[in-house]
Amino acid sequence: MTDVIAAARAERRTLLSEVEAKQLLAEAGVNVTETRLAASADEAASHAAELGYPVALKVVSDAITHKTDVGGVELGIADESALRAAWDAIHARVAEASPGTQLQGLSVQPMAEPGAEVILGITQDQQFGPVLMFGLGGVFVEVLKDVAFRIVPLEPRDASEMVREIQGFPVLEGFRGTPAANLEAIESMLLQLSEFAEANPEVAELDLNPVFARPDGAIAVDARILLTSDS
Amino acid sequence: MAVTRERLTRALAPKVVAVIGDKQASGYNWLRSMKEFDGPVYSVQVDENEIPGIEELGIPNYKSLTDIPDQVDFAVCAVPRQVAPFIVQGCVEANVGGVTLFTSGFAETGEEIGVELQNKIFEIADPSGLALIGPNCMGLHVPGLGVRFNRDQPAGVQGNIGFVSQSGTHGMNFSLTGAAQGLFCSTLVSFGNGIILEAADYLEYLADDPQTEVIGMYIEGARDGRRLFRTLREVAAKKPVIIWKGGQTEGGGRAIRSHTASLASDQAIWEAMIKQVGAVAVHNLDEMIDVVKATLLTKRTQGNRLGLIAMTGGQSVVLTDAFEKAGWKVPTLSDDSYAQLSEFFNIIGGSYRNPLDAAGTIGQDPKHLDTIFDILNADEHIDAVGMELSATFMARRWQDKPEEFDRLINSIKRFRDESDKPFLAALHPSHVEEEALRARLRLQEEGIPTFPSFERAANALRKASTLAAV
Numbered sequence: 001m002t003d004v005i006a007a008a009r010a011e012r013r014t015l016l017s018e019v020e021a022k023q024l025l026a027e028a029g030v031n032v033t034e035t036r037l038a039a040s041a042d043e044a045a046s047h048a049a050e051l052g053y054p055v056a057l058k059v060v061s062d063a064i065t066h067k068t069d070v071g072g073v074e075l076g077i078a079d080e081s082a083l084r085a086a087w088d089a090i091h092a093r094v095a096e097a098s099p100g101t102q103l104q105g106l107s108v109q110p111m112a113e114p115g116a117e118v119i120l121g122i123t124q125d126q127q128f129g130p131v132l133m134f135g136l137g138g139v140f141v142e143v144l145k146d147v148a149f150r151i152v153p154l155e156p157r158d159a160s161e162m163v164r165e166i167q168g169f170p171v172l173e174g175f176r177g178t179p180a181a182n183l184e185a186i187e188s189m190l191l192q193l194s195e196f197a198e199a200n201p202e203v204a205e206l207d208l209n210p211v212f213a214r215p216d217g218a219i220a221v222d223a224r225i226l227l228t229s230d231s
Numbered sequence: 232m233a234v235t236r237e238r239l240t241r242a243l244a245p246k247v248v249a250v251i252g253d254k255q256a257s258g259y260n261w262l263r264s265m266k267e268f269d270g271p272v273y274s275v276q277v278d279e280n281e282i283p284g285i286e287e288l289g290i291p292n293y294k295s296l297t298d299i300p301d302q303v304d305f306a307v308c309a310v311p312r313q314v315a316p317f318i319v320q321g322c323v324e325a326n327v328g329g330v331t332l333f334t335s336g337f338a339e340t341g342e343e344i345g346v347e348l349q350n351k352i353f354e355i356a357d358p359s360g361l362a363l364i365g366p367n368c369m370g371l372h373v374p375g376l377g378v379r380f381n382r383d384q385p386a387g388v389q390g391n392i393g394f395v396s397q398s399g400t401h402g403m404n405f406s407l408t409g410a411a412q413g414l415f416c417s418t419l420v421s422f423g424n425g426i427i428l429e430a431a432d433y434l435e436y437l438a439d440d441p442q443t444e445v446i447g448m449y450i451e452g453a454r455d456g457r458r459l460f461r462t463l464r465e466v467a468a469k470k471p472v473i474i475w476k477g478g479q480t481e482g483g484g485r486a487i488r489s490h491t492a493s494l495a496s497d498q499a500i501w502e503a504m505i506k507q508v509g510a511v512a513v514h515n516l517d518e519m520i521d522v523v524k525a526t527l528l529t530k531r532t533q534g535n536r537l538g539l540i541a542m543t544g545g546q547s548v549v550l551t552d553a554f555e556k557a558g559w560k561v562p563t564l565s566d567d568s569y570a571q572l573s574e575f576f577n578i579i580g581g582s583y584r585n586p587l588d589a590a591g592t593i594g595q596d597p598k599h600l601d602t603i604f605d606i607l608n609a610d611e612h613i614d615a616v617g618m619e620l621s622a623t624f625m626a627r628r629w630q631d632k633p634e635e636f637d638r639l640i641n642s643i644k645r646f647r648d649e650s651d652k653p654f655l656a657a658l659h660p661s662h663v664e665e666e667a668l669r670a671r672l673r674l675q676e677e678g679i680p681t682f683p684s685f686e687r688a689a690n691a692l693r694k695a696s697t698l699a700a701v
Contacts, residue, residue, distance in 0.1 A: 121491025125500050127456030133491045147494050149503035151460050158507055165506075205489040224489060 005202055005227060014204070014227040017060045019107050021206075021223040028196045030189060030208075032220045035109040041087040045080050047108040054078050054111040056221075057086050059094055060104045070097040076111055112221050115214030116172055116181045119147075120189060122197045122206040124228070130197035132190060136168040137210040144168075154194040159187040172213060181213035189218050204228040234329075234362045234428060239436055242329020242362035243371060243418055245305035245378065249296065249327070251275040251318055252310035255284050260382070261307050261333075262290055267377035267386035273299045275306075296325040304328040305378070307370060312336040315366065316351045322361055329362030331370030333380075338424055339367050353426050361427070368423025369399030372406050374415050375442065383407055390415025391444040392523055393437030393470075395430050397422060398477070401449040401516065409520055413675040414527070417442035429454055431462040438466040445471045445526050447519055451478045463508040471526050471698040472510035475519050476501045511694045518694075521687050525695035528680035529653035532696055534614025536560045538607040539586035540600075542621040547586040550619055550657075553685035557693045559615075561585055568610045575599060590624065597638045604646040615653040616646070617688060620674075620681070622658060622667035630666050636673070643679055653696075655680045657688040 004020045016024070022032040034051060037060060038044035048055045059072030067073050071093030074086040090106060117137030125131045128151045135147035148162035163169070163186055174180035189211065197203060204227055208220040248268055253261040253276065262285065265272045274285045274292040285292045293299050296306070296318075306327050308318050315334045322330045336342075337349035349366065356363040364370050369380045377386040380399075384406050392409070394416050396402030402421035409415070417440060420433045430450055437443045446466065453459040466472055476498075505512040513519045537559045541547040551561045564572075564585050572583040576599075577591040593600045607616050620639075629636040647654045656674065658681050661667050674681040682688035 119490060121489060123489065123492040123495045125456070125495060127453050128460055128500060128504060129457050131495055131500055131503075133494060135494075141490055141494070145494055147499075149495060149499055150507050151500075151504050161506075162503075205492045207489040207491055209490060226489060 005200075008227060013062055014229055015062060015065075016225040016227065017062075017104065017107075018058060018223055019060060021225040022220075024200075024225065025196070025208075025220065025223055028192060028199070030192050030196065030220065031185075031218060032208075032223060033109045033112050035107050037105050038108050039105040041084050044087055044106060044108050045083055048077070048080065048083055051108065051110045055083065056109050056111055057083065057090060058107045058109075059090055060107050061094075061101055062104075063101045064094075064098065070094050070101075109221070112212050112219050113214060115212040115218075116178050117210035118172075118181075118186065118213045118218075119207065119209040120186075120193055120211055120220070121208065122152075122193060122203060124204050125151075130201070130203075132162075132193055132197065134162050134186070134190060135166055136171055140166075140168050140171075141209075152194045152197045154191055156187070156191065159190040159194075162190065163187060179215045182215055182217055185218040186211075186213055189220075202227050232358050232360045234360055234432065236436070236439075238328055238360055239362045239428070239432065240328075241304040242364070243305075243420070243436060244373065244376065245328065246270050247273075247301045247303050247305075248378070249273045249275055249299060249303045249306040250290075251296070251306055251308045251330075252314070253285065253307075254278070254281045254309075257309070259284065259288060261309055261380070262288055264379040264382050264384070265307075265377070266382075267379070269376045271301055273301065273303070275299070296321045296327065299325070302326065305371065306330040307333065307380075309333040312345070312348055316348060316355060319352050319355045319361070319363065323355060323359040327361065329364060331364035331368060332366035332423075333368065333370060334365075335367040335423075337366050338426075349424065349426060356427050363427040364420060365423040366426070369403055369421035371421075372402070372416060372419040374406075374410075375417065380421075381407070385410045385415055388415050389442065390417045391442060391527065392416045392419075393433075393440060393443035393446040394419040394448070395422065395433045395437070395446070396420070396449040397425070397430070397451050398449055399423065401475070401477070404516055405447065405449070405519060408516065409523070412520060412524065413678075414520065414523055417444075425454065429459075431455070431458050434462050434466045434472075438469050443470065445473070445523055447473045447475070447523055449475045449477060449519075451476070460504055460508065463504075463510060467509040471695075472508070473513055473519060473522050473526065473694075473698075474505050474510050475513045475515070476505070509698070511698055513694065517687070518690065521682060521691035522694045524680055524682075525655065525691035526698060528678055529615075529655055529692060529695060530651060531698075532614045532653050535696075536562050536612055536614045538564070538610065538613040538616045540603060540616070540618040541586045541588050542590040542619050542624055544580075544582065544588050546619050546621070547582070547588045550586055550617070550685050554617065554689040557686070557689035559689060559693065562612050564606075565610050565612050568606045568612075571602075571606050575602065590621075597635065597642070600639070600642045601645065604642060604650075608646065608650040608652060613652065615655075615692065616650075617685075617692070618643070618654070618656045619685070620656050620658040620670070622661035622663055622670060626661060626663040626666035626670070629670060636670065640673065640677055640679070644677060647679065653692060655682065655688050655692055657682050657685045659684060 121133040130152040135141040148165040172181040375389040399421040576583045
């Protein structure tokens with residue numbers, strides 16, 4: 001499990017790529033969309049054929065923190081010809097928005113069936129050590145800061161309480177056409193992250209944003225991990 | 232070396248006390264504060280100019296701790312910072328149980344010499360197991376034993392509130408303002424820089440202390456946050472814990488690249504931690520006192536439906552607003568209750584929907600208040616009862632006919648003792664403040680939880696109710 005971290009350390013990187021972050025999380029049992037790195041359009045096409053269309057393509061680069069800001073994301077790609085067109089389009093947009101940036105490639109992942117968008121995260125508090133966060137995604141987290149925190153380790157009761165503590169909780173119970181989310185799935189993902197944080201003290205920050213919370217479960221479709229800068 | 236429980240108990244429940252370095256310039260505050268101590272008090276002072284003044288107080292003075300013919304359990308030290316390490320060394324040699332260092336000017340100054348002196352004290356105290364409180368603190372207050380650091384603090388009264396404070400002022404204010412409202416400490420510790428003993432050590436002690444029923448804490452930051460978290464989880468499972476977190480620490484200035492880290496403010500994390508351990512957060516001294524009072528003096532309910540008794544229509548409305556804003560419901564009563572109320576309730580200038588606007592009805596016959604209480608007690612729509620006591624309307628009457636006030640108190644006490652439902656009262660300040668104060672003190676004497684506003688009453692009962700019934 002530490003191979004990914006060791007590789008990043010060897011390259012003196014603290015930011016893991018989405019592919020690396022998801023690999024770590026998948027090994028810890030966290031439900032993430034399977035995501036593979038492609039260095040060429042051909043490789044992307046062969047990944048997509050295996051994973052099944054529709055897929056998403058996202059730019060992978062140490063130098064890019066916010067992929068959408070540089071036009072580095074294409075979603076809902078239906079077939080191989082659309083995939084090849086998207087490959088070229090992303091490269092062109094990133095080259096224009098961020099000239100000269102080195103890319104490791106693009107990641108390929110199947111489009112997950114959407115649900116209520118939630119965010120789960122880890123950060124390190126100076127006094128209390130690893131801390132978990134939960135909130136609804138998008139405007140709820142960014143503008144309203146409607147989030148709940150708990151100190152690691154979490155007990156099942158803590159996970160249950162933090163999910164219900166946010167103001168936007170009724171959204172998860174089903175609201176205007178969005179079906180009710182599976183709360184047990186969110187809670188068990190929080191408990192998995194609590195164990196993950198305990199097992200990986202080198203993880204300084206983690207965002208699973210968004211996680212799709214659906215009636216049949218919860219799946220993280222994007223993941224960001226930042227390692228501690230010391231060591 | 233960890234401080235043993237036996238050593239800590241010697242320090243916090245001492246049989247013999249010494250005061251080191253008290254002087255005229257401070258009005259012999261420390262020695263005078265120990266006047267009511269339930270055991271021998273000794274002074275240690277080497278300054279010949281100070282000794283006659285100390286002896287005039289009737290307190291035997293010695294030149295050194297080791298000269299004292301008794302085994303000292305607890306010492307108070309108020310010497311200049313350069314001398315403090317020598318005093319701590321003396322405490323170790325004399326096998327003193329614990330010492331509190333009022334002396335300041337250590338790491339809190341950020342000065343190199345302060346940090347060095349603090350490290351020196353740590354190095355002397357740590358291997359010895361000495362229970363060192365502070366430095367930079369007010370130390371210990373145990374009213375039951377007459378241990379005080381301020382002469383206005385109570386003595387000779389056994390309290391039931393454990394209080395741990397990083398700040399001397401807030402600890403002192405809690406003990407003084409609380410006592411004025413009938414709330415007394417079992418043990419209060421102001422621990423300042425906490426270099427040997429920190430908040431978690433005192434919390435563990437108070438959790439096991441049979442005199443302590445509820446624990447309050449003022450804290451700004453923890454040296455070992457993980458330990459504080461673990462300790463609070465254990466302690467709050469045994470006794471109600473109320474935490475007042477002061478100050479906001481900076482984020483640390485490191486580069487933050489995730490939403491999670493950017494949202495994790497110091498305040499947000501502390502509030503979460505307090506909730507997670509099963510304690511309750513308060514934000515100022517008044518709220519601390521209110522919630523401690525409600526925790527000690529009201530029964531616990533899992534419900535959130537209130538029956539309210541008001542004295543006027545206008546107050547019925549704002550009383551309801553105050554409680555509903557704090558998360559309570561003020562529901563309609565049961566049909567059975569309405570049937571009973573309709574038989575005697577005076578609805579001219581009154582109403583019994585809920586709130587019960589009852590001044591006229593009670594004025595007609597004070598027995599009606601007992602009936603109202605009985606109806607609310609039996610009503611399955613109601614989990615708790617709140618009452619407005621209006622000094623504005625009633626003070627003159629209470630003055631002229633004290634038996635009416637006695638009657639009111641007795642009705643409240645009867646309900647409180649017979650019902651499982653929590654009861655609380657609000658008595659606002661009024662234009663007849665002397666009479667209102669008399670009433671407030673009487674209610675306090677009778678152990679009736681009374682708050683100075685509807686809002687404070689509503690908040691206190693809400694927060695006390697969130698504490699697990701432990």
